[in-house]
Amino acid sequence: MTKSSGGQSANREDAAKEWRAAYEQTMGEDRGIQNRSGLEVRPLYTPDDWDGQRYDEALGFPGQPPMTRGIYATMHRGRAWSQRQLIGLGTPEDYNQRLSRMLAAGASAISIVPCNSFFRGYDIDEVDPLLLGTCGTIVNTVDDVDVCLRGVDLDRISLGLNDSAPFTLLAMILAVARQRGVPWSRITGTSNQSDYLSHWAALHMYCRLPLAGMRRLQLDHVAFARAQLPGWNPISAIGQHIQQAGATPAEAMGLTISSALQTAEDLIAAGMAPDEFLPRLTFFFDVSISFFEEIAKFRAGRRIWARLTRERLGAEDGRSLRFKFHAQTSGADMTRQQPLNNIARASIQAMAGVFGGLQSLHVNAYDEALSAPQEGPARVAVATANILREEAHLADVADPLGGSYYV
Numbered sequence: 057m058t059k060s061s062g063g064q065s066a067n068r069e070d071a072a073k074e075w076r077a078a079y080e081q082t083m084g085e086d087r088g089i090q091n092r093s094g095l096e097v098r099p100l101y102t103p104d105d106w107d108g109q110r111y112d113e114a115l116g117f118p119g120q121p122p123m124t125r126g127i128y129a130t131m132h133r134g135r136a137w138s139q140r141q142l143i144g145l146g147t148p149e150d151y152n153q154r155l156s157r158m159l160a161a162g163a164s165a166i167s168i169v170p171c172n173s174f175f176r177g178y179d180i181d182e183v184d185p186l187l188l189g190t191c192g193t194i195v196n197t198v199d200d201v202d203v204c205l206r207g208v209d210l211d212r213i214s215l216g217l218n219d220s221a222p223f224t225l226l227a228m229i230l231a232v233a234r235q236r237g238v239p240w241s242r243i244t245g246t247s248n249q250s251d252y253l254s255h256w257a258a259l260h261m262y263c264r265l266p267l268a269g270m271r272r273l274q275l276d277h278v279a280f281a282r283a284q285l286p287g288w289n290p291i292s293a294i295g296q297h298i299q300q301a302g303a304t305p306a307e308a309m310g311l312t313i314s315s316a317l318q319t320a321e322d323l324i325a326a327g328m329a330p331d332e333f334l335p336r337l338t339f340f341f342d343v344s345i346s347f348f349e350e351i352a353k354f355r356a357g358r359r360i361w362a363r364l365t366r367e368r369l370g371a372e373d374g375r376s377l378r379f380k381f382h383a384q385t386s387g388a389d390m391t392r393q394q395p396l397n398n399i400a401r402a403s404i405q406a407m408a409g410v411f412g413g414l415q416s417l418h419v420n421a422y423d424e425a426l427s428a429p430q431e432g433p434a435r436v437a438v439a440t441a442n443i444l445r446e447e448a449h450l451a452d453v454a455d456p457l458g459g460s461y462y463v
Contacts (some may be wrong), residue, residue, distance in 0.1 A: 072102070087198045091349040093306035101461035114359070116453040123362040124355050124454035127378040132451035139441045140165035140216050142381065143427045148187040148203035156207060161438045165416065167216035167248075168204060170195040170225060175261055191428060192218075192237060201228040202235070210238045211428030212290040216382070216416075220262040221252060221273040244287040248340050248382065250274065253315040254294040258301035277324050278333055291319055291337045292382075299342040300388050305353040306317060312339060313360060320369055329463035330369045341357030344386045345401055352463050354381070355455075382416035383409035390425040397420035403440050410450045411457050417441055445457040 079099065080086070089097045098105075116122055128134065133315045141163045143154055155166065156215035171192040173183045180188060180196050195201060210233050218389035219225035226247060233243055247256070251269035255262035264272065274291075281290035295303075296310035303311065318335060323333050339357075343350050344346055358379040365371040399422045406419050419437040421429035429437070444450045457463045 061097045068102075071292040072104075075100070091305075092344065092346045093349060095306070095349075095372040103461065105461050115458060121362050121366070122272065122359040123377060123379060124359040125458050127380060127415075129357065129454075132410070132445075132453035133454060136445050136451045137410065137414055137441075138214060138382075139163045139438060140167050140214070140416050140418055141434060141438060143167060143169065143193070143434075145193060147194055148200045150189070151193040151204045151254060154434070157431065158434060158438060161435050162442045163438055165214040165216065166205075166208065166245075167200075167218070167418070168195070168217045168225065169193065172261065174225075175220070175264065177264065195225065195228070198228045198231045198235075201225070202232045205229075205232060210236065211242035213244075215243070216248045217245065218249045219247055220249040220255060221265055221270045221277070221365070223247060223250070223273070223277055225342065232448075240284050241286055241417040243285055246292050246338055246382070247277065247281075247292070248320050248338075250277065250290060250292050251294040251315055251319075251340075253318060254297045254312070257311070258297040258303075269324065275322060278323060278328075279326075281336070282332065289336045289338045289380075291316070291333070292340050293319070293337070294340045296340050296342040296384060299344065300386070305344060305346060305349050309353050309360075310341065311358045312341070313357065313364070316361075317364065317368070320365075321447040324369065330365065330371045331373040331376050334365055334369070334371050335373065335378070337380075338415075339379065339381035339383055341383045341409075341411075342386050342388075343383045343405040344362050345389045345404055345406045345408075347404055348462055350405070350408040351457060354383075354409070354414070355463065357381075358413065380415050382418070383412070383414045384418040385409070385420045387420055387424050390420065390422070392425045395425060399436060399440065402437065403444070406440060406444060407450065410444060411455075413455065 057302065091097055114122065115124050117128035118131050139162060141158050143151060143158065145151065145154065169192040171189055171194050173188065174195050180194055193204060195204065215229065217225050230240055233240060247261060252274055256267060278290045281288045293312050293316035295308040298311050299305065299308035316339065320330065320334065324330060361379040365377050371377060385402045389401050402420050402422065406417060409417055418431040419440050421433035421437045423430055423433040
């Protein structure tokens with residue numbers, strides 16, 4: 057027990073006993089409560105649940121090991137999270153029109169979600185027209201990508217690509233950049249479906265090659281990006297698929313870090329030094345409505361990753377310790393019935409991601425349990441993130457829940 061003085065400690069002990077007696081008298085037989093990961097949630101948390109002497113070891117300061125409180129010194133006060141709304145519908149023309157309006161509404165980064173026919177290797181003339189464009193944008197050629205990104209300065213905005221091995225969408229992006237005279241060295245963004253292990257475990261649609269082939273392509277993809285795309289993040293370890301498939305938040309974090317470690321050790325075995333690729337390794341997570349649990353998940357993941365990169369992988373560059381992650385509010389928590397209530401669910405999830413220290417955020421539209429988002433709901437989703445940043449002032453303080461006995 058942390059004691060400021062003997063008298064205060066005795067008074068607190070007496071007060072705790074009085075509270076416990078009143079609690080038990082009112083509650084009777086108390087039902088046990090657990091979070092989604094199966095951890096007990098107590099009815100009250102006090103200074104006795106935390107040892108202040110562990111501050112430097114377990115919390116520290118933002119931008120410093122152990123990274124629990126954030127990977128940058130300023131966190132969101134210095135640079136707010138990117139608002140990267142996933143957009144995938146219709147034809148390239150449809151996509152471009154929606155994208156232009158979302159950017160005008162406050163989105164600050166781009167994400168391209170191709171039609172499932174793309175992932176399965178079909179051309180547009182091989183698929184039932186009724187299915188085309190219902191789950192993503194029809195993208196088959198470089199010209200399609202050029203239309204999707206019409207009016208977009210490729211060297212000024214970050215791109216997120218739902219592009220698994222063999223990374224053909226990135227190849228199309230680079231072809232468009234070359235046509236427009238944009239140097240590849242100025243292209244920034246993430247191959248946010250590059251984690252073949254998460255696909256293998258939880259999202260089989262993206263498994264277009266045998267496992268060994270996807271593993272080799274992953275390593276080749278990183279090597280290519282290092283040589284040609286210095287501003288690109290070629291690795292995104294994905295916890296979203298795993299959690300959406302039924303893993304608890306704790307399980308999803310553990311499996312995602314394991315996937316990132318496997319890829320990192322493969323790259324080291326292939327001859328790359330850890331500090332050559334770790335600064336460009338990112339993560340992508342689902343954020344459920346289990347509010348405090350999600351915040352704790354991200355803070356714990358950040359601390360674990362900083363320790364593993366230093367002690368297990370041998371990283372020396374401070375940038376290699378950064379647990380950079382994009383988060384998407386959870387579609388699994390949304391309901392088809394009374395869909396407007398999903399606005400509240402997505403807001404709570406987005407707050408958990410922000411308090412957890414994300415670098416990039418996608419807020420789901422309230423109709424995503426029914427279909428690809430319509431424009432009205434998509435605009436509400438963008439406005440939700442704007443409100444959290446500008447009106448609720450969630451970006452003002454780094455790690456605002458640090459010091460909370462509960463977290």
